[in-house]
Amino acid sequence: MRNPFSKTYTEAEEQMFHFLGQIKFFESLKEKEMARFIPAMHHRKYVKDEVVFFSKDPSQALYLVKSGDISLTIDIKDNFETIFEVKRGEAFGENSLLENAKRTYTALIVSDESELIVIPHFAMQEIFDSNPKIKAKMMTSLTEYYNQNNQRLFRSYRESFGFFSLRQMFE
Template sequence: MKLLNPFRKVYSTQEKEIFDFFKNVKLFERLTEKEMEEFLPFLHLREYKQNEAIFFRNDPSQALYVIKSGTVELNLDHQDSFETLATAKKGVAIGINALVENSERVYNAVVRSKEALLYIIPQVNILEIFKYKISIQAKMMTSLAELYDENTKNLFNSYRRHIGLFHLGEAYMKTFQSE
């Protein structure tokens, strides 16, 4: 028979629902409930309307967004048009570079469904948690690295299928190239 720990934290139904939701979000999948609890005071739920911009390319990355419901288009502006990069839905984190200090948005995010509910976690709070909870930072940065690794693989696979459409050397590993 398993004995219950009388000192164990008991979470409310609402907190458990939030934890269950965030367990399915790539950036949070490695975190325990106790670790996820650190984010609760900073978690904001906001409703967006169709065609409302969540953020624009080159904006400072001041928050992480997680889609609770609805559809968000991630696009890139080029001259007078927009190219859709992806359509994100429930359980997808967008603006993931908010985990990186002093970063800027690399794409635009616009709501395409009639409405969308997004959890918002300000970057300042994320970085504060990282400062004092190194294990949380390590787990989330590992997940971020996996996302970037997958994106890099997808970029290279696409490039191999469409060689010549752009100069890969200009796009990849610029930080390692001498000037």
């Protein structure tokens, strides 16, 4: 039986919780914790070839993909090389969870259109400042995400041995 004193949510909020629960950085949050982010969310539509942000820009927001495909690219000389493609139910711009971070890649819309939910960095920081448990859960998810990326990087390095030196990462 449901607690009569617990908060009830609208159908739209329940749908948003379901959507957020599929995204790595929100998967460990309870509904009442996810609800803190809803007022900070901005829905934006983008079109093919529109740049969401460039590499080296300040990390000012986290992006959640409602629809469409986004290519995450790195600049190599005068070319853009795709390192990853994100789709519905995924997030990018994850280093906006950190203080004073800069983008490490460029995000480019590759589908005809895309709908993104944008959560500004300052809004996340306000939530983190007032609720350390939310911050701890999301930082744990970010750490797990970066650990998975490191594992993929090292596996890729082993498979293409000789093309670059990992020692360069620390120089």
